[in-house]
Amino acid sequence: MSTVFALVDCNNFYASCEKLFRPDLKYKPVAVLSNNDGCIVARSKEVKALGIKMGVPVFKIRDEIEKYGIVCFSSNYALYADLSNRVMTLLEEEAPRVEVYSIDEAFMDLSGIETAIDYEAFARRVKHKIDTWTGIAVGIGIAPTKTLAKLANYAAKKYTATGGVVDLMEAERQRKLMALVEVGDVWGVGRRISEKLRALGIHTALDLADSDPKSLRSEFSVVLERTIRELNGVSCLELESVAPTKKQIVCSRSFGNRITDKAELREAIAKYTTRAAEKLRGEKRLARVVQVFIRTGVFNPNDPRYSNSLSVELPNPTDDTRDLLEATDVLFRRIFKAGFRYAKAGVMLSDFYEHGTFQADLFRSNAQRDNAKHLMEVVDRINHSGLGNVFFAAQGTTPQWSMKRDHLSPAYTTRWEDLPRVR
DNA sequence: TCTGGGGTCCTAGGACCC
């Protein structure tokens, strides 16, 4: 039986999470800010209605924030992840095959579910259940391909008369909707490609659906060809209910303030390395390639710019924080140059191996550090237990470089150590 | 003064080999 895709997407997710615990803000404009309180990354519908765009730097809209009384929150990922898990768990109770696509959306396969003979009625019931159990409003789009399900979801949110659910299984309805949707709003068509498409006279989703996939493939890529086929009801993208293992782990941050001091930057690198190593162990993988990058700001034309990165292939893949710290420190010392105001740094891990699958070089020492596995397990367990925090000396204890989070909401649903500390 | 973070996939082009 072919897959029936339902895309469930939480409305204004981060902003909705913040409102959940602040009923006084129910009809007020609420925005969530990026790290360092730099940009707007989520907007409640009231903020959208004010015409404030996604991604604008906060300092550019100070006047509007003041004028309209927009309530701003620093991003509180512990809270959003917790609420996300609750929503996803409910979906998994309703359908055997669910792909958690991002923190606020998931694809479900509705085919063969006894309680989902009438897809639309099923979706309305699921929507109602999520709403009553978590307080989060969702939109649901149903279609024979992922790209069409995205489109159906877009319609479910845009047209309030739909009540937040759109069934787009019929070809005729698909075409009717596509005629109304700009080509840039199709999933997989970004700013660059939509510009080029418009130059070719392709303005709506329907124009794109009626284009020749082969000739657009040669002009663009196989990705766009798949999009065209998906718009015509031919499924090219499968539901992936088991999360694929990561190929890369990145830990990077912009700093609350520019950093000029080498020791401070070094501490930041150590911190990101530690975090990346934790993620790596969470994936149950060993990494062989380690990369470090540092860079100055890119927006101030008067500041001298410097940006560099360096990677190294380790003799043996590892998940030991100490090995990784050693490697990133060497890399950092090689690329650091004094005299610049650094704005961002990061650590990347790649080239992953499963435990026990790496063929070690005969002539190199294969000695994993003694007790490495056990030690790392203990460190991770303590840090996740809520009992305390174990860390490596290189991280430093009083980071000057930590993020600005001046508008953080309390950790309503999460661990007490996530609560903002009173200083 | 102040502009997020973490991913994926695809392609072109260079190095290298026979």
Place this chain on the structure above:
DNA sequence: TCTGGGGTCCTAGGACCC
């Protein structure tokens, strides 16, 4: 003047997503 033809592997960069 004319300057092979495949193949593989790797990397950097572009484009997209949330």
